[in-house]
Every structure is written in C-alpha cells, then in structure tokens.
Amino acid sequence: xxxxxxxxxxxxxxxxxxxxxxxxxxxxxxxxxxxxxxxxxxxxxxxxxxxxxxxxxxxxxxxxxxxxxxxxxxxxxxxxxxxxxxxxxxxxxxxxxxxxxxxxxxxxxxxxxxxxxxxxxxxxxxxxxxxxxxxxxxxxxxxxxxxxxxxxxxxxxxxxxxxxxxxxxxxxxxxxxxxxxxxxxxxxxxxxxxxxxxxxxxxxxxxxxxxxxxxxxxxxxxxxxxxxxxxxxxxxxxxxxxxxxxxxxxxxxxxxxxxxxxxxxxxxxxxxxxxxxxxxxxxxxxxxxxxxxxxxxxxxxxxxxxxxxxxxxxxxxxxxxxxxxxxxxxxxxxxxxxxxxxxxxxxxxxxxxxxxxxxxxxxxxxxxxxxxxxxxxxxxxxxxxxxxxxxxxxxxxxxxxxxxxxxxxxxxxxxxxxxxxxxxxxxxxxxxxxxxxxxxxxxxxxxxxxxxxxxxxxxxxxxxxxxxxxxxxxxxxxxxxxxxxxxxxxxxxxxxxxxxxxx
Numbered sequence: 085x086x087x088x089x090x091x092x093x094x095x096x097x098x099x100x101x102x103x104x105x106x107x108x109x110x111x112x113x114x115x116x117x118x119x120x121x122x123x124x125x126x127x128x129x130x131x132x133x134x135x136x137x138x139x140x141x142x143x144x145x146x147x148x149x150x151x152x153x154x155x156x157x158x159x160x161x162x163x164x165x166x167x168x169x170x171x172x173x174x175x176x177x178x179x180x181x182x183x184x185x186x187x188x189x190x191x192x193x194x195x196x197x198x199x200x201x202x203x204x205x206x207x208x209x210x211x212x213x214x215x216x217x218x219x220x221x222x223x224x225x226x227x228x229x230x231x232x233x234x235x236x237x238x239x240x241x242x243x244x245x246x247x248x249x250x251x252x253x254x255x256x257x258x259x260x261x262x263x264x265x266x267x268x269x270x271x272x273x274x275x276x277x278x279x280x281x282x283x284x285x286x287x288x289x290x291x292x293x294x295x296x297x298x299x300x301x302x303x304x305x306x307x308x309x310x311x312x313x314x315x316x317x318x319x320x321x322x323x324x325x326x327x328x329x330x331x332x333x334x335x336x337x338x339x340x341x342x343x344x345x346x347x348x349x350x351x352x353x354x355x356x357x358x359x360x361x362x363x364x365x366x367x368x369x370x371x372x373x374x375x376x377x378x379x380x381x382x383x384x385x386x387x388x389x390x391x392x393x394x395x396x397x398x399x400x401x402x403x404x405x406x407x408x409x410x411x412x413x414x415x416x417x418x419x420x421x422x423x424x425x426x427x428x429x430x431x432x433x434x435x436x437x438x439x440x441x442x443x444x445x446x447x448x449x450x451x452x453x454x455x456x457x458x459x460x461x462x463x464x465x466x467x468x469x470x471x472x473x474x475x476x477x478x479x480x481x482x483x484x485x486x487x488x489x490x491x492x493x494x495x496x497x498x499x500x501x502x503x504x505x506x507x508x509x510x511x512x513x514x515x516x517x518x519x520x521x522x523x524x525x526x527x528x529x530x531x532x533x534x535x536x537x538x539x540x541x542x543x544x545x546x547x548x549x550x551x552x553x554x555x556x557x558x559x560x561x562x563x564x565x566x567x568x569x570x571x572x573x574x575x576x577x578x579x580x581x582x583x584x585x586x587x
Contacts, residue, residue, distance in 0.1 A: 138563065139560065141552065141555065141556045141559060142484065142559055143484065143552070143555050143556075143559075158229075158230075158233070159478055159483065160467060160468060160474045160477040160478050161226055161229065161230065161464075161477075161486075162477075162482075162483055162486030162487070162489075163476075163477030163478055163479065163482030163483050163485070163486050164222065164226065164463075164464070164467065164477045164482075164486075165222075165223065165226055165485075165486050165489045166482050166483070166484065166485025166486035166487070166488070166489045166492075167477060167482050167485060168218075168219035168220075168222045168223060168489075169219070169485060169489040169490075169492045169493050170485055170492075171211070171212065171215040171216060171218070171219040172216045172219045172220070172323070172493060172496070173492065173496045173554065174212065174213070175191075175213065175214050175215055175216035175219075176216065176323070176496065176497070176500060177500060177504060177547070177550070178191060178204075178213050178214070178538055178543075179191060179214070180500055180504065180505070180508070181504075181508045181513045181543050181546075182513070182537065182538070182543075183515055184513065184514060184515055185537075188424055189424065190202050190204065190205065190537060191204055191205065191210070191213055191214040191538070192214050192422060192423045192424040193205060193422050193424050193430075193434065194420075194422045194434035194435055194436060194437060195207060195210070195435065195436070196434075196435035196436075197422070197433065197434050197435065198433075202536070202537055202538075203536045203537070203538070203539075204536070204537055204538035204539075207416075207417055207420050207436065208416050208417070208420065210420040211416065211419050211420055213538050214420075214423070215419060215420075217423055217452060217453075217456055218419040218420075218456055218459055218460065220326050221374055221453070221456040221457065221459065221460035222460045222463060222464065223326065223330070224329075224330070224333055224371055224374035224375055224378070224460070225374050225375070225377050225378040225381070225460045225461055225463075225464045226378060226464065227330060227333060227334065227337075227375060227378060228333065228337055228374065228375035228376060228377060228378020228379045228381075228382070229378035229379070229381055229382045229464065230378075230382075231254070231334060231337045231338070231375075231378075231379075232337055232341060232378065232379040232382040232383070233382050233386075234250055235247055235250055235251060235254075235338075235341045235345075236341070236379075236382055236383055236386055237386060238250060239341070239344075239345050239352075240349075240386060244345060244346075247341075247345060249585075251338050251341060251342060253574075253577055254334075254338060255334075255335070255338050256573075256577045256580075257570075257573035257574060257576075257577055258331060258334050259307075259309075259331060260569065260572065260573040260576070261569060261570055261573050262327050262330060262331055263307050263327065263331075264565070264569035264572070264573075265490065265491065265494055265561065265565050265566050265569055266303075266307075266318070266321065266324050266327060266494065267303065268561075268565045268569075269321070269491075269494050269495060269498075269561060269565065270299065270303070270318065270320040270321050270324075271299065273320060273321070273498045274295055274296075274299050274320050275292075277295075277502075278292045278295055282502055283520065283521040283522065284498075284501040284502045284505065284521065285319075285322075285497075285501040286319040286320065299320060302318055302319060302320065303318065306318040306324075306328065307328070309328055309331050309332055309335070311328075316328075321494065321497050321498065322497065323493065323494075323496070323497045324494065329371050332371070332372075333371050333372060333374070333375035334375070336372045336375050336376065337375050337376075337378075337379055340355075340356070340359060340376065340379065341379075343355075344356070349387065349392070350394060352383065353380065353383060353384070353394070356376055356379055356380040356383065357380065359372075359373075359376045360373050360376045360377060360380065363376065364445065364447070364448070364454065364457060365445045365447055366447055367447055368447050368448055368449050370448060370450075370453035370454065370457060371453075373457055374457055374460060374461070377457070377460070377461040377464075378464065381461070381464055381465055385468075404469065405469075408465070408466040408469040408470055409466070409470065411462040411463075411465060411466040412462065412463065412466045412467075412470060412473070414458070414459075414462055415458075415459045415460070415462035415463040415466065416459075417459075418440075418455045418456070418458050418459035418462075419456065419459035419460075419463070421437070421451075421452045421455040421456060421459075422434045422437065422452075423452045426449065426450045426451065426452075428441055428444065428451060431444075431451055440455070487562065488555070488558040488559055488561075488562045490562070490566055491557075491558040491559070491560075491561035491562040491565070491566050492554065492555070492558035494558075494561065495554060495557045495558050495561055496554050496558075499550065499553055499554045499557060500550075503549070503550060503553060504546065504550050505517075505518070505521065505522065506522045506525040507525075507546035507549060507550065508546060509522055509525040509526050509527075509528075510525045510526075510527070510528040510529045510546075511529055511530060511531045511542045511545055511546060512527055512530040512531060512533065512542055513542065513543070514526055514527065530542075531545055
C-alpha cells in the first residue's frame, strides 16, 4: 500500500510539474506576444523617431557632440580643413551674388589695382572673400600630410611588411573614397533638376535619357586620372575639379613613400625637398609640390616628436616663435595673390606685388599656384606652433566643419545654383540669366544694399537660409554617402584578399 501511495504521489508531482511548466510556457508566450504586439504598434513611431534623429541637423544640437578638447594630436588639421571648405563656400557665394557688378574684377585683383580701393581686396582680409584657391592649396598640403602619417610612422619603426599592406590598402580604396560621393551627389542633383524641371546650372537636356547619357559621358572622362585632353570640368558640379587632382596627388604620395621607404632619415628629407623643387621649379607640377610639402611637414613633425630633427633646426630653436609668426604673416599675404588672369604683367601692375612677381619660376604656367604653394605650406607648418591659432581650429564648430568638409564642398555648388540663385534674385541681386531661369523671383523681397561691397545687408540675409540648408545637406551626405563609401571601400578591399592576408 505504501509503495502504491508513493507511486501515486510521484505521478501527481510529475503532473503538477508539467502543469507548472505549461503555465510558464503559456506565460512566456503571452509575454512575447505582448512584446511583439507592442513593437508592431510602436514601430511607426520608433521608425519616425529614428528618421528624425538621423535627419536632425547636428548644428542645432550641440554641433554633433564635438568638444573643444580633441584627443587626437592632429585634430587642428580637421578644423583647418573644415574652415578652408567654408572659405570656398563663402568665396563662391560672393562672386555669384556680385556677378552683376563685375565681381571678379573687384574680388580677384589686388587692393589699389587701377586705383580701385575696396575693403574686400585689402591684404589679409581678401582671403575671407576670395580665398577659394588658397583653401584648395591648403587641402592638398593637408592631404599630403595625412596620407603620409601612418606610412611614415611604419617606415620609422622599420615595419616594411605592414607598410606594404598599408600602401596597398590605401591605393586600392582611394579612387572609390573620392569618387563615390561625387557619383551619388551629381546623379541625385541631375535627376532632381529633371524631375522638377529646374532651370539652374547646367541647363537641362530635352529628355532624362539624354541627360543621363551626358552625365555618364562626362563622369567617365572626368574620373579617368590619366586623361590628357578635353574639359577638366564636370558640368554637374564645377567645383569638383579638384578631386581628380587630389587622386593624382595621392598617387604621387604613395609612390614617394614606397620609393623613399629604405632611405636614411636625412636622405629621405633631401629626396622630398628634391621632388618639391622638381615639381615647382623645373616642371609645372604645382599640385604635386603641394602634396609633397605635406609629406615633408609630416616627416619633420614625426622627427620633432622624438627630438630627432636635423641640427639646423636646433640652431634656429631660440628664434622659432618669431619664425613661425613671420611664416603666418607671409602666408596670409601670399594667400591673397591676385588671380583674375594668368599674365605676369597683371601681377607687376598690382600694388604690393611688383617685386614678388620676379620670384615666379619659368615652369609655372598659372602664377597664382606658385605663391599659393608657399602660402599653404607656411600656414600648415606654423599653425601647430602658434597656440592661439591652433586653439581656434580645435573649436567645436571648426571640428564639426572638418567632419562634414568633403560633403560640404560637394553640395554647396548645387545649393547655390538652385536655392541661392533664386534668393539672391529675390533680394535684388539680379543677373541676366534670372529672366530665363527664375523670372518670378526677381525683386520679390528687395533689400537695401547698405554696407561695403561683399558685406551688404542684402547679401547676408539669404545666408540665414542658405548656410543652414547647406550644412544640413552636407550632414546628410556625410552620413548616408561619404561615410558609407569609406566602409564600402574597406569592405571591398578585404573581400579581395587571400585568406592568409585577411588577418
């Protein structure tokens, strides 16, 4: 009897246990069903919130979380790149809005040229109104510096195996990293013009198919780094002319790094100087000289960090503060070189440039690039040694501009040609093309042109709209095009490697 009772108790216990498990399973199922229903119910809200978070302008929420104290040693270079991109934006708007009064003759000639005295052309100040070419020169020096930093560190460490891997990866990814954002942004811009039949720059074709074919023809020629004929411009974004130049300069850097990798440190410096002299004084390779100047400055900075500079720098050590401030002054002055024409006679007729005009080497066809070479090189060299200037480029806003600088450079033109052109027409800056492109916008909200040229109220007012829109679009392109293109290029490179090299 006791044995039977024990069996019955055991059976009841098992049944109870099974019921408990069933109840737990049922409760768990109800829990997951409830969570699933909650997710489904709140999905539209969450999706909308996620979309808003992605599209919310960072400049309205603390400049993207950037602090003024950056951990990276070269954070100031990002700020300089961002500020240079802003100078390009500002200069193009100045020229566009003031085209009706002969802006190029005013902004791109020297102060006092032909007895014309404008504040915007005053030495130093002129950079803020027509400093676009100076900014591009700075871009190229910065690129040479940044592209060289990791390879030079590996060369100094004697890690030539890792150096080969680094250069192979960098060269594989470079074309993709530079051209994918251009492909995407110009395609979207071209499609937008056709979809809404917008009259802007360039003039649209009669059909989308014809426009698409024209875009493809221009793009393939534009992106061929060794092209030797045809127009250098991509009409769907004229300002992108510097990107193929950037790629060619990158190839020069990667080649020089490999060629000089086994040189002694001082011999490598001499080789870098030799290439700079060749590109600037023997052949017309001004952009190659700018890239090599960046490489030279990076090499010197790495050596300075380890107290390994050549003895000549030790002799100049007591005078370094005066030297670097003098370099900054020279940079600001030379950065304002007149650029309206290429004839040397123009330079000789420009007040303050007569004697400087005789410094131009025979090899340089467009004289401005010779002076801009020295201006950009001296600026990048002196910047980290002048604390107040370095601190300025490490501020939150300049760091923010640095993050979106490439996209900002790419989108500011289309915004200017579509929105800016109409806003300028509305406030009174009327061009002949407005009668065809946007007749309904002419003098819709006329504002007084009070203030000196380049600083008028009617010029500043449109930027209350134009600058936020341009920054916002640059953020979107950075998030959804530029940064993904970097990841795509890295992923594609990894997929091409053999299993032994993927580690």
